[in-house]
Every structure is written in structure tokens, then in C-alpha cells.
Amino acid sequence: MTAAETVRDLQALFISGNEAVAMGARDAGCRVAAAYPGTPSTEILEYISTYPKVYSEWSINEKVSLEVAIGASLAGSRALCAMKHVGLNVASDALMTQTLIGAVGGLVIAVADDVGLSSSQNEQDSRHWGRFAHIPVLEPSDAQEAYSMTRFAFGLSERFAVPVLLRLTTRICHVKGLVRITADESIPAQGFNKDSSRYVMVPGNARNRIPQMMQRDIELARYSEDCELNRFESGSDQSIGFVTSGAAYCHVREAFPDAPVLKLGLSHPAPVETIRAFAEGVDRLIVAEEVDPLLETELKAAGIPLCGKEILPRIGELTPTVLLPAVASLTGESCELAPVRESDVFPRPPTLCVACPHLGIYYCLAHVKNTIISGDIGCYTLGAGHPWNALDTCISMGASLSVAQGIDKGRSEHDANKNVIAVIGDSTFLHMGMQGLLDITYNRGNVTILLLDNRAVGMTGGQNAPSSGLDIQGNSTIQVDFRKLCEALGVKSERIHEVNPYELPTLFKALRDEVKIAEPSVIITNQPCVLTERYSKQPALNVDADRCTGCGNCLDVGCPAILVERRETVVKPNGREKELAFVKIDSAACTGCNLCINTCGPDAIVPIQNFSRINAVEVNA
Amino acid sequence: MSQITNVLIAGIGGQGVMTAADIIAQAAIRCGHDVKKTEVAGMAQRGGVVTSHVRFGERVHSPSIMPGSADLLLAFEPAEALRWAGHLRNGATALVNTFAQTPPVVSLGLFEYPAAPLEEMARHPVSTYSLDAGEMAIQMGDRRLINSIMLGAIARHLPFDSGLLKQALLERFASKGSEMLSLNEQAFDAGRSMN
Numbered sequence: 055m056t057a058a059e060t061v062r063d064l065q066a067l068f069i070s071g072n073e074a075v076a077m078g079a080r081d082a083g084c085r086v087a088a089a090y091p092g093t094p095s096t097e098i099l100e101y102i103s104t105y106p107k108v109y110s111e112w113s114i115n116e117k118v119s120l121e122v123a124i125g126a127s128l129a130g131s132r133a134l135c136a137m138k139h140v141g142l143n144v145a146s147d148a149l150m151t152q153t154l155i156g157a158v159g160g161l162v163i164a165v166a167d168d169v170g171l172s173s174s175q176n177e178q179d180s181r182h183w184g185r186f187a188h189i190p191v192l193e194p195s196d197a198q199e200a201y202s203m204t205r206f207a208f209g210l211s212e213r214f215a216v217p218v219l220l221r222l223t224t225r226i227c228h229v230k231g232l233v234r235i236t237a238d239e240s241i242p243a244q245g246f247n248k249d250s251s252r253y254v255m256v257p258g259n260a261r262n263r264i265p266q267m268m269q270r271d272i273e274l275a276r277y278s279e280d281c282e283l284n285r286f287e288s289g290s291d292q293s294i295g296f297v298t299s300g301a302a303y304c305h306v307r308e309a310f311p312d313a314p315v316l317k318l319g320l321s322h323p324a325p326v327e328t329i330r331a332f333a334e335g336v337d338r339l340i341v342a343e344e345v346d347p348l349l350e351t352e353l354k355a356a357g358i359p360l361c362g363k364e365i366l367p368r369i370g371e372l373t374p375t376v377l378l379p380a381v382a383s384l385t386g387e388s389c390e391l392a393p394v395r396e397s398d399v400f401p402r403p404p405t406l407c408v409a410c411p412h413l414g415i416y417y418c419l420a421h422v423k424n425t426i427i428s429g430d431i432g433c434y435t436l437g438a439g440h441p442w443n444a445l446d447t448c449i450s451m452g453a454s455l456s457v458a459q460g461i462d463k464g465r466s467e468h469d470a471n472k473n474v475i476a477v478i479g480d481s482t483f484l485h486m487g488m489q490g491l492l493d494i495t496y497n498r499g500n501v502t503i504l505l506l507d508n509r510a511v512g513m514t515g516g517q518n519a520p521s522s523g524l525d526i527q528g529n530s531t532i533q534v535d536f537r538k539l540c541e542a543l544g545v546k547s548e549r550i551h552e553v554n555p556y557e558l559p560t561l562f563k564a565l566r567d568e569v570k571i572a573e574p575s576v577i578i579t580n581q582p583c584v585l586t587e588r589y590s591k592q593p594a595l596n597v598d599a600d601r602c603t604g605c606g607n608c609l610d611v612g613c614p615a616i617l618v619e620r621r622e623t624v625v626k627p628n629g630r631e632k633e634l635a636f637v638k639i640d641s642a643a644c645t646g647c648n649l650c651i652n653t654c655g656p657d658a659i660v661p662i663q664n665f666s667r668i669n670a671v672e673v674n675a
Numbered sequence: 676m677s678q679i680t681n682v683l684i685a686g687i688g689g690q691g692v693m694t695a696a697d698i699i700a701q702a703a704i705r706c707g708h709d710v711k712k713t714e715v716a717g718m719a720q721r722g723g724v725v726t727s728h729v730r731f732g733e734r735v736h737s738p739s740i741m742p743g744s745a746d747l748l749l750a751f752e753p754a755e756a757l758r759w760a761g762h763l764r765n766g767a768t769a770l771v772n773t774f775a776q777t778p779p780v781v782s783l784g785l786f787e788y789p790a791a792p793l794e795e796m797a798r799h800p801v802s803t804y805s806l807d808a809g810e811m812a813i814q815m816g817d818r819r820l821i822n823s824i825m826l827g828a829i830a831r832h833l834p835f836d837s838g839l840l841k842q843a844l845l846e847r848f849a850s851k852g853s854e855m856l857s858l859n860e861q862a863f864d865a866g867r868s869m870n
Contacts, residue, residue: 229714374739395760404723
């Protein structure tokens with residue numbers, strides 16, 4: 055079923071690739087789905103969590119989510135785990151051995167690459183895992199294929215007893231298209247059958263499984279040659295043919311409507327002989343793949359003449375705007391793209407939200423001297439930006455603690471007086487930060503840890519985590535007690551402080567006291583993410599223009615609701631010029647967290663109405 | 676490619692860009708078009724730039740509008756209109772909400788907000804229609820109505836009956852209660868009467 059056939063079918067659903075994957079899993083009879091949130095994959099589990107027949111969970115990290123799916127597969131049920139590209143790095147330990155065991159119930163790993171880095175710390179090509187782990191890779195090109203290939207993946211997994219990688223990209227996950235769904239399957243659970251020679255991967259057993267894995271590679275490669283997901287599309291202009299997959303296929307069809315195309319849905323193992331035959335029918339063959347030259351390298355090794363990354367970039371999307379001039383450079387023809395008029399408008403980078411509980415943290419960190427601040431993955435990574443500039447590293451989930459430990463142990467005399475600080479959120483701490491804390495306490499490190507507990511996975515949209523006390527459906531469950539957890543991991547009770555991040559004096563005192571003490575300490579903040587229902591808005595604030603002296607201190611908070619009304623330059627008694635910024639507050643956006651009041655010397659910031667000063671308080675969720 | 680209509684919707688996280696794009700897409704589906712809609716959001720929930728591309732026609736392949744080929748721009752903020760004006764083809768139409776939202780980098784004095792964004796828009800070879808949807812929405816009692824006002828403003832520039840767009844809008848808000856429904860209908864009509 056192609057989109058063209060469903061265009062005028064009003065029964066077709068207009069859904070995103072992520073929702074299509076969710077529906078595909080549901081309709082394939084998937085019984086267990088697990089994930090850790092990560093852009094652009096997050097919505098897959100959010101949608102699945104609304105289907106009553108599928109057990110779903112937010113796992114505490116991607117490795118756990120894969121292992122939960124593996125367990126379900128071994129129990130004979132169809133299972134899916136979903137993650138962003140960097141999540142599969144975390145999960146890869148389990149993957150690299152599970153591939154020897156294979157799958158019992160269909161086991162599908164949906165991995166979403168952030169091609170173009172819209173919201174990630176790197177750009178990776180997850181198709182590498184197909185080669186490394188000896189597993190097949192499916193690459194849908196739109197939402198319809200995301201649905202049908204997810205369903206296909208479960209069957210493929212069971213047919214070859216192999217985990218299947220469903221490789222998505224941002225341009226699949228977050229693009230809506232028309233999707234027709236088909237009747238659901240009812241898959242009887244097979245049950246768990248003890249088979250220790252296969253499931254217990256000790257050296258003797260694992261060694262015996264390797265040849266079977268190699269044989270599976272051969273069978274999959276043979277299967278790929280005739281697989282229905284690998285499709286030839288004829289074209290009237292034989293001068294250039296394309297081998298392509300994923301989102302790049304759509305761009306190729308857009309840019310070169312007359313070119314013959316070999317579209318790979320099962321892109322690994324590649325149908326090498328089919329491609330060789332295709333190559334013979336065109337004057338020139340171009341491989342268009344996002345983003346690494348994987349197919350290209352394999353096909354060149356197979357002796358197929360082609361062109362790929364010589365003309366195409368190795369980063370970012372292969373949009374028509376990229377493809378057209380690149381191909382023109384090969385053919386020597388002129389390429390007439392519409393002239394692009396560049397904009398010189400100011401940048402509008404993402405910011406912390408109005409009243410975000412992290413604002414106070416970064417206000418303090420920006421005002422504490424002699425720091426090296428090790429950061430982590432989450433909203434609070436934005437602390438690296440203006441006006442705070444209070445983050446010195448950001449690498450991977452949980453790295454703030456262990457990197458801080460390394461900075462502490464590796465510091466030379468140049469940094470003897472520096473205060474080493476780690477900043478990490480609640481969910482990231484539970485994902486992979488706990489181990490770093492134990493490493494610090496066990497090895498007598500000296501790091502001051504800011505554990506920003508806002509009870510949610512903020513950056514991906516406020517999903518629940520063990521810190522929320524709520525499960526994926528919002529039902530009540532255990533809530534982690536961070537004080538007890540940190541104590542259990544070896545932090546002294548008197549070195550743990552729970553503070554309200556809107557109370558700047560308390561926060562400053564805790565931070566200044568703890569950085570002076572040469573042992574691990576943890577400052578836990580306790581106010582909820584403003585995007586979640588736990589946050590309660592308070593009456594908005596206003597600026598008394600008669601009192602505002604234009605000092606600009608409140609702008610250092612970085613709250614987007616504080617705006618500059620006018621600027622003045624004055625000459626101080628010492629002859630130096632000083633810029634003054636008189637402010638106003640966007641009352642429609644302000645939620646009255648009162649943080650900025652703490653920074654205003656002349657008491658110019660006042661509640662709009664005569665309300666008492668109440669800090670944002672947590673309400674029962 | 677020539678029969679494809681390319682609509683670029685641009686604004687800031689939280690303004691309802693995605694919802695507006697969804698509603699335009701639904702109306703296009705109702706006309707029997709193939710439709711694709713992207714959500715280039717990134718970390719936009721945090722006050723960053725948000726764009727959505729809606730492409731519809733006989734058969735849509737790439738979900739991305741090529742720079743210089745957008746037929747319509749629905750800009751929820753004047754500086755965002757300027758940022759994306761270059762994506763419009765010559766002779767295209769831009770609908771601009773003149774209600775400005777300045778980001779912290781401007782408040783901090785690191786960058787300047789364009790002094791006269793509409794005058795700068797006039798330098799582009801496109802037809803620009805402007806309205807203060809922000810002020811209109813506040814007058815109507817809820818800033819979130821910007822979305823429906825802007826949809827009303829684009830209605831007659833789309834290549835299908837504006838009633839279809841209104842119908843898609845009302846279906847979207849059908850579950851929100853009769854008061855919200857009525858407010859959004861009024862907002863749509865107010866936007867439609869502006870140009």
C-alpha cells in the first residue's frame with residue numbers, strides 16, 4: 055500500500071511516524087513496549103501507553119528498556135523498545151549478546167536518529183549497529199511505511215529468530231502523513247521454554263551460537279534480494295539511477311522525479327545482486343543515504359561502480375536543496391535553485407521557561423567564583439547559554455558526576471582552588487548518574503552535586519519517571535526518595551540539603567558552604583517542572599517604574615518574562631559610562647514565582663494585585 | 676511539483692504553530708489532497724523558533740519545503756516573518772502577526788530586535804498582510820486565540836474554500852466545550868475579516 059493509493063481515502067489517518075510505529079506495534083500483537091524518553095522517539099511510547107492491550111513502561115534507561123523487551127521476547131511475546139540514537143549506545147551491551155540468542159517472540163528495536171541535530175548532543179548513524187550486531191535494518195520513508203514496516207519487523211524477527219532494528223530519523227518520527235491501517239493480528243504467546251544452551255551466554259554456549267549467527271547473516275542477505283520492502287521504481291531518464299532509503303528516498307523522488315530508483319526498505323543486509331543488476335541499467339549510480347557511507351562502502355567493495363559521499367555531505371539531511379547541486383556537480387549541468395534571501399534576524403535559541411526552577415540555580419552558579427561546572431543532558435544544559443554561561447561540560451547522560459570526579463582527581467596546581475560542581479536532573483540521575491555518585495563516594499572524591507529534582511523528564515515534555523511517583527499512564531507508584539538514595543550511595547547525611555530553588559539566599563548559602571567542604575555533598579532542589587500539572591501558578595508580577603533604577607540585576611535571572619522597556623547610558627562619578635536597562639514584566643507570561651524579587655535591590659518588582667508572596671508550591675498530582 | 680502548495684507556518688514554541696499546521700493539513704485532506712506536514716521543533720518548547728511545513732497536492736514526496744519555494748507564510752511573530760521571508764518564492768503571500776515577542780538575548784542587549792519588521796518585509800518580492808492578532812486575542816480575552824485569528828487571516832489565500840478551514844478548526848476544538856468553540860469561531864471570523 056503506497057500513500058498514493060490512499061490519498062482520497064477519507065478513512066486514512068493523518069498521523070506522525072511515531073504514532074504509526076505505535077499503531078503498527080499494537081496491530082502486530084506486541085504485548086510489551088518499553089522506552090526511555092528521547093527526542094525524536096519519545097511519542098512512540100506515549101502513544102502505545104494509551105493502548106490497553108499492550109503493557110508499556112518508561113524504563114529507567116535504554117539498556118533497561120531493551121532488556122525488558124528481551125525478557126518479553128524470551129517469554130514468547132512480541133516486544134518493542136524505542137529510543138533515540140544515543141540511547142542505543144547505552145543499550146548496546148545487551149544488544150551485542152542478545153544477537154547470539156536471537157529472538158523468540160518478535161523483538162523490535164525502534165531507534166530514532168536525529169539527522170541534522172535538532173535536539174541532540176551528536177549525530178549518529180544507527181545503521182552501524184545492524185552491521186556490528188549482525189541484525190537486519192528496516193528503514194521506513196514515511197508514516198505509512200513506519201506503520202507497515204513495524205508490523206513487518208515482528209514477523210521478520212520471528213522468521214529469522216533475530217532482533218530487528220527499525221531505523222527512524224527525525225524526518226520520519228515528526229512528519230505526519232496519510233496512513234491506512236490494516237486488521238490487527240492476534241499472536242498467541244508461545245510461553246517461556248527453558249533452553250540454557252541458548253539463553254545462558256557463558257563462553258561455551260556463546261561460542262556455539264556464533265556460527266549460527268553467521269549463517270543467519272547469509273540467509274538474511276539471500277532473503278534481502280527478493281524482499282518486498284526493496285522496490286524498483288522505473289524512471290524515464292536512465293542517465294542517473296539512485297539507490298536510497300529512509301527519508302532520503304522522499305527527497306530523491308522530489309528532486310529527480312524522472313530517475314529510476316531502487317528503494318531499500320530492508321537496507322541491511324543490502325540486496326547486492328539486485329543493486330548490481332540495477333546499476334547495469336543506468337548510466338550512473340548514486341547512493342543517497344543518511345548519513346554515513348555504509349551501503350556505499352559495501353557496494354564499492356562488491357565492485358559496483360557508483361558515486362556517493364564524493365558529492366554528498368556526510369552530515370545532515372539529503373534534502374532536494376542538497377541533492378540538486380551535488381548531482382549537478384557530477385553531471386556538469388547547471389542547477390537553478392531558487393535564490394535564497396538570507397535573514398539577519400537575531401538568533402532565538404531555546405531558553406529555560408518562565409519561572410523554571412532551574413533559573414535560580416543558574417543565577418547562583420553564575421555568581422559563585424572559581425568553579426568548574428560539569429553538566430549533563432536535560433533542560434539544565436541550557437545553563438551553558440546566556441545570561442548564565444554556567445556550564446563547562448556536557449557529554450552524555452550521567453556524565454556530569456563521573457566527569458566531575460575525573461576533573462577533581464585530574465586537577466593540577468592550576469586548578470587547586472577550583473570548586474568542582476556537577477549539575478544533573480532527577481531523571482538523568484536515575485538513568486545513569488547514580489553510578490557516578492557511588493564512584494565519587496567510594497573513591498573519596500570532592501564534588502558538590504546539584505541534583506535538580508523537578509519530578510519529571512523535562513526536556514522531552516514532562517514525562518513521568520521514578521522521581522514523579524507516577525507511571526507512564528499517570529497512575530500512582532513508588533517515588534524515589536533522593537535523600538535516602540544519596541545516603542545509601544555513601545553521602546553523609548549532613549552533606550545532603552534539600553532546598554527550594556526559588557529561595558535564593560538559602561540556595562546561595564548551601565552552595566557556598568558545601569563547596570568549601572572537601573567531600574562529596576548533594577544539594578537537592580524540590581520544586582516541580584513548570585510544564586507539569588504539579589506546578590501551580592501564582593499571581594503575576596509587575597515593575598513599579600518609579601522605583602526601577604535600571605540596574606539590570608533581574609535580567610541575570612534569565613527569565614523570558616522580564617523584558618527591557620528602555621535603555622539609558624549614564625556617566626558615573628568616576629567618569630565611566632554605565633548602561634541602564636529599565637524593565638517591565640510580561641504579565642501574561644509571568645506565573646509569580648517571585649525569583650526575580652530576590653534580585654531587586656530597590657523593591658521595584660511587586661505583585662500585580664495585593665497578594666502575599668507565595669513561592670510556587672507543589673500540589674498533589 | 677508545480678501543483679504542490681507549500682505553506683510555511685512559523686512562530687515560537689508555545690504559540691500553537693503545530694496546531695495551526697494540523698488544521699490546515701486537515702482541511703487539505705478534506706479536499707482530497709495528499710498531505711505531508713513536518714514538525715521542525717527541536718527544543719522549541721523552550722522558547723525557540725518553531726516552523727512547520729505543510730505541503731499538499733496530487734502526490735507529495737519530500738515533506739520539506741525547499742528554500743525559495745513557499746507559496747504562503749503564516750508568521751505568528753514579526754521577527755519570525757523576517758527570518759523566514761527568504762523561504763518564500765517571488766510573488767508569494769505572507770500573513771504576519773505584528774505582536775512582537777522579544778527573547779532574553781534581546782533583553783540582555785546581545786542582539787537588537789528589528790526596528791521596523793514590516794518595512795523590511797516590504798523589501799521582499801512578496802505580498803504581506805499584517806494584523807495585530809496578539810492584541811486582538813487579548814481583547815477577546817485569551818492570548819491563545821492568536822492561533823484561530825491567524826488561521827482566519829490565511830483562509831482566503833489557501834487554494835480551497837475557507838469554510839473547509841473553519842470546519843477543520845471547529846472540529847479541532849469540538850471537545851473543548853461550547854464556550855471555547857464559540858470563542859475560536861469568533862477569532863477565526865475576526866482574522867478572516869482583516870484582509
